[in-house]
Amino acid sequence: MKHREGKLAGARGLSIYYQYWEPETGSRAVILLVHGAGEHSARYQHFAESFTARGYVVAALDHPGHGKSEGRYGHVERFDDFLETLAIFHRQVSGEFPGLPQILLGHSMGGLISSLYLLQHQQAFAGCVLSGPAIKTAIEPPRIQMLMIRLLSALLPTLGVLQLDASGVSRDPAEVEKYVSDPLVHHGKMTARKVAELFRGMHQIQAEAGNITLPLLILHGGEDAMTAPEGSRFLHDAVGSEDKTLTIYPGLYHEIFNEPEREEVFRDLAAWCDRQVSAVT
Numbered sequence: 001m002k003h004r005e006g007k008l009a010g011a012r013g014l015s016i017y018y019q020y021w022e023p024e025t026g027s028r029a030v031i032l033l034v035h036g037a038g039e040h041s042a043r044y045q046h047f048a049e050s051f052t053a054r055g056y057v058v059a060a061l062d063h064p065g066h067g068k069s070e071g072r073y074g075h076v077e078r079f080d081d082f083l084e085t086l087a088i089f090h091r092q093v094s095g096e097f098p099g100l101p102q103i104l105l106g107h108s109m110g111g112l113i114s115s116l117y118l119l120q121h122q123q124a125f126a127g128c129v130l131s132g133p134a135i136k137t138a139i140e141p142p143r144i145q146m147l148m149i150r151l152l153s154a155l156l157p158t159l160g161v162l163q164l165d166a167s168g169v170s171r172d173p174a175e176v177e178k179y180v181s182d183p184l185v186h187h188g189k190m191t192a193r194k195v196a197e198l199f200r201g202m203h204q205i206q207a208e209a210g211n212i213t214l215p216l217l218i219l220h221g222g223e224d225a226m227t228a229p230e231g232s233r234f235l236h237d238a239v240g241s242e243d244k245t246l247t248i249y250p251g252l253y254h255e256i257f258n259e260p261e262r263e264e265v266f267r268d269l270a271a272w273c274d275r276q277v278s279a280v281t
Contacts, residue, residue, distance in 0.1 A: 001052045008092060010064055010085035012077070017041075017068035018061040018089055020096070021048035026055055029101040029126070029277045032093055033060040034086060034117075036108030037134075037198070038074070038164060038186040039179075040067025047257055050266050056273070057100065059093045061085070063113075066186070073186040075158055079197040082113045090121070101126040101277045108227055108254065109134050109198065115205045115235070118212050127215035127243075127276035129269060132224055132254050135202060136231030146199065152192035160189030168225040168254050175258040202231075209238035216244045217272045219265065221252030245272065 002022040010016035019041055031051060035041055041060035048058040064081050065071030076082065094102070104125045106114025111133025118128060152159055166187070169179050179185055190198075216239055220232040229248055236246040247268060252259045259265070 001049060008061075008088060010061075010069070010088055011081040012064070014064050014070040014085070016061055016064065016070070016085055016089070018059070018092075021045075021052050021058040023052045023055055023057070027057050027097070027100060028055040028281070029103060029273070030057045030059055030093060030097050031103045031105050031273070032090060032125075033058055034104070034106035034110035034114050035060065035063065035066070036110050036132075037190070038066070040184045042067065042184065043179075043182070044257070046262075047266075051270065054270050054274075056103075057097055059089075059097075061089045063110075067184045072158070072191075074160065074188055074194060075191040076194045076197055077157075079113075079116075079201045083117055086113060086117055087121070090124070094124070101280050103127050103129060103273050103276065105129040105131070106133060107131040107257070111135070111227075112198070112201050112205060115209070115212065116201055118214065119205075119208055122212060122214045125214060126280045127217065127273070128212075129217045129219065129272070130232070130235070131219050131256055132221060132227045133218065133232060133235065134198070134227045135205060135235045136228040137202075137226065149192050149199075150196050153196035157193035158191045161192045162195050163187075163189045164226060170253050170255050170258045171251075172258065172260055175255070206234065206238070209235055210240045212239040213241050214243075215276050216241045217269070218244075218246045219256055219269065220246075220248050221254055221256050221259065222248050222250040223252060224254045226254040 005019040040062045062069040111130040218232045220229045256265050
C-alpha cells in the first residue's frame with residue numbers, strides 16, 4: 001500500500017488535511033471517504049488497508065475543525081462549509097485519478113454530508129455507501145430545547161451544548177480506549193451553531209431524499225445509540241434509487257468498522273462496491 005498526504009485550501013480558506021491510500025499496482029476504483037463528527041481520517045487506516053488490498057484507492061480528508069485541519073474543534077459556521085470543502089477535495093481526487101469509477105462513502109455525520117452532497121453531485125459516482133448515517137438520532141433534543149439551541153446558535157454560537165458518549169462507539173473496549181485516548185478526536189461539547197446546523201442538515205435530507213437516485217448501500221448497527229437505525233430505514237424507503245440495499249447488523253454499535261464483526265461488514269461492503277464498479281467498467 002502506498003500513502004500520500006497533503007493540505008489544500010477548503011471553505012473560508014481553511015487549511016485542510018487530506019490523505020490517499022493506494023494499491024501498489026492496479027487501482028480499479030476510488031472510495032471517497034467522509035468521516036464522522038469529532039473524528040478524523042486517520043482512524044480509517046485499517047479500512048484503507050483492507051480496501052487497497054482489494055484494488056481500491058481510498059481518499060479522505062479531515063473536515064474543517066477536525067483532526068489536522070484548521071478550524072475550531074466542535075464548531076462550524078455553516079454546514080455548507082463541510083459540503084464546499086468536500087467539493088474542493090472531490091475535484092482534486094477526480095483530477096488525480098481520472099477515469100476511475102468513484103464510490104462515495106460516509107460515516108455518521110459524514111453520512112449526512114454525503115447524502116446532501118449527492119443532491120448536487122450524484123452523477124459523479126458509481127454508487128454511495130452510508131455507515132450509520134446521521135439522518136435521525138436518538139439524542140435529538142426535545143422541541144423546546146431545540147428552539148433554545150437555535151437561539152443560542154444566533155446569540156452565542158460557540159457555546160458548547162452537546163457531547164457524545166464515547167461508550168457508544170464500539171462493543172470492543174480496546175476500540176473505545178483508542179477513541180478516548182486519541183488527541184486528534186474532539187472529546188468536548190459541540191457548539192450551539194454546529195448542533196443547530198447538524199439538525200438543519202438532517203431535516204433537509206429528510207425532505208429531499210427522493211432526489212437521490214444512484215445505487216445506494218446503507219449499513220447500520222442495530223444497537224447504535226448515536227445515530228438511530230430508524231433514520232437509515234427512513235432514508236432507504238425515501239430515496240428514489242431503484243438499486244438500494246439496507247443492512248442492519250443486530251447488536252452492533254455505532255462504528256461498525258470498529259466492531260468485532262468488522263471483517264463481515266467489510267466483505268459485505270466490498271462485494272457491493274465490486275458489483276457497482278463492474279457495472280460501469
